[in-house]
Amino acid sequence: MKKISILFAVCISTVVNAQSFSLYRTNASFVPTATITNGNYIYEATAPTTLIETKMRIKNNAAVTQTFNVTRTIVAQTPTLDMSLVPTAQTTYFCFGNNCFTPPVSTPGPSDYTILLASGQTSTTFPLADNTFDNNQPFSIDLEEGASTGSYIVRYKVFNVANANDTIAFFVGYNQSAGLNHNEGIAGISLDLFPNPTNDEATIFVSSTNNLDVKLNITNATGQLIYNKQHKLNVGENTINLDCKNFAAGIYFVMLGSDKNTQTKKLVISK
Numbered sequence: 556m557k558k559i560s561i562l563f564a565v566c567i568s569t570v571v572n573a574q575s576f577s578l579y580r581t582n583a584s585f586v587p588t589a590t591i592t593n594g595n596y597i598y599e600a601t602a603p604t605t606l607i608e609t610k611m612r613i614k615n616n617a618a619v620t621q622t623f624n625v626t627r628t629i630v631a632q633t634p635t636l637d638m639s640l641v642p643t644a645q646t647t648y649f650c651f652g653n654n655c656f657t658p659p660v661s662t663p664g665p666s667d668y669t670i671l672l673a674s675g676q677t678s679t680t681f682p683l684a685d686n687t688f689d690n691n692q693p694f695s696i697d698l699e700e701g702a703s704t705g706s707y708i709v710r711y712k713v714f715n716v717a718n719a720n721d722t723i724a725f726f727v728g729y730n731q732s733a734g735l736n737h738n739e740g741i742a743g744i745s746l747d748l749f750p751n752p753t754n755d756e757a758t759i760f761v762s763s764t765n766n767l768d769v770k771l772n773i774t775n776a777t778g779q780l781i782y783n784k785q786h787k788l789n790v791g792e793n794t795i796n797l798d799c800k801n802f803a804a805g806i807y808f809v810m811l812g813s814d815k816n817t818q819t820k821k822l823v824i825s826k
Contacts, residue, residue: 574616574715574721574722574723575615575616575617575621575715575718575721576613576614576615576616576617576621576623576713576715576721576723577590577613577614577616578590578591578592578611578612578613578614578713578723578725579591579611579612579613579614580597580609580610580611581610581611581612581693582610583608583610585610585612585693587612591611591723591725592723592725593722593723593724593725593796594724594725594726594758594794594795594796595725595726595794596725596726596727596728596760596792596794597609597725597726597727597728598728599698599727599728599729599730600729600730601698601700601704601705601729601730602700602704603700603701603702603703603704604643604699604700604701604702605699605700606697606698606699606700607697607698607699607700607729608695608696608697609695609696609697609727610693610694610695610696611693611694611695611696611713612693613693613694613713614675615674615675616675617674618674619674620674621715621716621717622715622716622717623713623714623715623716624713624714624716625649625651625694625711625712625713625714626711626712626714627647627649627709627710627711628709628710628711628750629647629707629708629709630708630709630710630726630749630750631706631707631708631749632705632706632707632708633705633706633707634701634705636707637701643701643702644701645698645699645700645701645705645707646698646699647696647697647698647699647707647709648697649694649695649696649697650694650695650697651693651694696709696711696727698727698729704730705729705730706729706730707728707729707730708726708727708728708729708749709726709727709729710724710725710726710727710749710750711724711725711726711727712724726749726758744761744762744763744764744767744769744788744811744812744818745761745762745818746759746760746761746762746809746811746818746820747759747760747820748760748809748820748822751821751822751823752822752823752824752825753799753822753823753824753825754799754824754825754826755798755799755800756796756797756798756799756800757796757797757799757822758794758795758796758797759771759794759795759796759797759809759811759820760792760793760794761788761792761793761794761795761811762791762792762793763788763789763790763791763793764790765788765790766787766788766789766790767787767788768785768786768787768788769785769786769787769788769811769812770783770784770785770786770810770811770812770817771783771784771785771786771795771809771810771811772809772810772811772817773797773807773808773809773810773822774807774808774810775803775805775806775807775808776805776806776807776808781802781807782797786811799822799824802824803824803826804824804825804826805823805824806821806822806823806824807821807822807823807824808820808821808822809821809822
């Protein structure tokens with residue numbers, strides 16, 4: 556069987572609730588090399604007919620045993636990611652330990668691909684067992700490239716099964732070397748939104764060549780200001796998470812910058 560990862564969107568608000576677990580990106584031996592937090596964007600490059608593995612580990616920071624799960628959403632795909640595991644077609648999937656899941660899997664069942672961790676335990680082992688023996692497993696996010704390279708963005712959400720708000724959501728971009736398809740606007744800044752359209756959450760990705768103080772304004776289609784907040788940008792990639800659940804369906808305009816020089820991106824909310 557193959558691996559499949561599914562992740563739920565990131566966009567909770569710029570204030571993130573503390574998680575009861577930690578998430579790490581690792582090397583090939585599953586030794587942690589970086590901590591993953593809400594809204595992180597992981598860059599990967601592909602080559603024709605190659606397998607790209609992004610390996611991860613989870614650590615349970617709570618005082619009790621907890622169960623974790625993963626969901627995945629494909630945000631962008633050029634060409635379309637094939638979900639039938641055609642050998643020469645591009646596809647993405649994920650594995651927990653030795654248990655791998657085919658791309659059509661999109662919603663975790665009560666005992667499907669979960670990781671059970673005791674207090675203070677970090678996922679690390681590979682039991683040769685079925686899904687009912689999935690304790691303490693790391694997982695890998697895989698993409699098999701087709702005959703030619705494409706451009707893809709996939710978002711994942713790792714979450715505590717007992718608490719839907721206890722989550723870490725992040726994006727994996729393949730062949731997105733500049734980060735995203737940026738709009739030109741303020742000198743030294745580029746921005747984009749994912750997912751777009753969205754129905755409840757969205758993430759603003761901002762790349763900056765300087766440390767900057769900027770304004771984030773969101774207006775509806777009639778020009779009414781519905782969101783206004785100051786943000787600090789650091790050099791490099793930045794993320795701003797938006798909770799859009801209270802936005803009515805429609806078209807909105809996301810504006811980032813200063814009074815004299817503002818970059819605008821359209822956001823569509825669908826309910």
